[in-house]
Amino acid sequence: MTIELANIGKKYRNEWIFRHTSLSFSAKESYTFVGPNGSGKSTLLQVIAGVLPHTEGQITYTSNGQPISIDDIFRKIVIAAPYLELIEEFTLLEIVEFHQQFKPFKNHISPTQLLELIELAPHKNKSVKNFSSGMKQRLKLGLAFYSDCPIILLDEPTSNLDAQATQWYLNQVEQHTQERLLIICSNQPHEYAFCKNIVDVRDFKK
Numbered sequence: 217m218t219i220e221l222a223n224i225g226k227k228y229r230n231e232w233i234f235r236h237t238s239l240s241f242s243a244k245e246s247y248t249f250v251g252p253n254g255s256g257k258s259t260l261l262q263v264i265a266g267v268l269p270h271t272e273g274q275i276t277y278t279s280n281g282q283p284i285s286i287d288d289i290f291r292k293i294v295i296a297a298p299y300l301e302l303i304e305e306f307t308l309l310e311i312v313e314f315h316q317q318f319k320p321f322k323n324h325i326s327p328t329q330l331l332e333l334i335e336l337a338p339h340k341n342k343s344v345k346n347f348s349s350g351m352k353q354r355l356k357l358g359l360a361f362y363s364d365c366p367i368i369l370l371d372e373p374t375s376n377l378d379a380q381a382t383q384w385y386l387n388q389v390e391q392h393t394q395e396r397l398l399i400i401c402s403n404q405p406h407e408y409a410f411c412k413n414i415v416d417v418r419d420f421k422k
């Protein structure tokens with residue numbers, strides 16, 4: 217899958233967050249959006265994910281040379297981000313089962329198997345509202361890494377992760393993103409050191 221941004225802009229009230237943004241994202245490549253706090257990384261990521269509308273310009277998603285409509289793109293993209301909430305009243309197993317109805321896991325992995333793989337199985341009947349922030353982050357990342365989607369978007373992937381969980385994240389990136397288009401938003405070089413394409417969003421502040 218590829219994504220093409222042509223002259224994209226996003227405005228909140230009178231403020232352009234980014235403008236005249238033209239970028240190409242290729243299949244099986246990794247990209248990181250960098251820039252200081254408030255520079256527009258998360259906004260750009262959410263526009264690409266289709267969860268925020270853009271103000272001007274055009275986004276084209278293509279699979280095997282065929283354009284994909286915005287209505288179908290959500291099945292191709294998975295996003296993990298601090299501001300995207302989990303359903304707190306659900307147990308861990310219920311969340312995973314719910315997620316799988318919309319975005320099935322790779323290799324027909326079952327919800328129970330997923331919990332083993334992301335090392336959260338002992339907590340399967342616990343309400344997610346009682347999870348620590350690091351456990352929630354591991355769950356969001358696990359759902360993203362194991363979903364069978366060609367595009368994976370990660371915002372601040374190691375926020376709330378301890379050193380051991382950060383190493384787990386780096387191992388998962390290596391195992392699960394080689395064949396996918398990966399876009400990260402980050403201010404932490406250790407979470408994107410492997411990434412070849414760095415995009416500074418300050419370049420789109422005009």
Ligand SMILES: Nc1ncnc2c1ncn2[C@@H]1O[C@H](COP(=O)(O)OP(=O)(O)OP(=O)(O)O)[C@@H](O)[C@H]1O
Pocket residue numbers: 228233251252253254255256257258259260401403
């Ligand atoms: N719903 C909104 N309404 C108005 N302004 C908003 C809204 N959401 C974000 N912004 C503004 O858009 C700008 C970019 O925010 P964004 O979260 O994209 O930055 P960021 O680069 O991801 O920052 P950080 O590194 O702190 O996560 C900020 O000035 C922010 O205040």
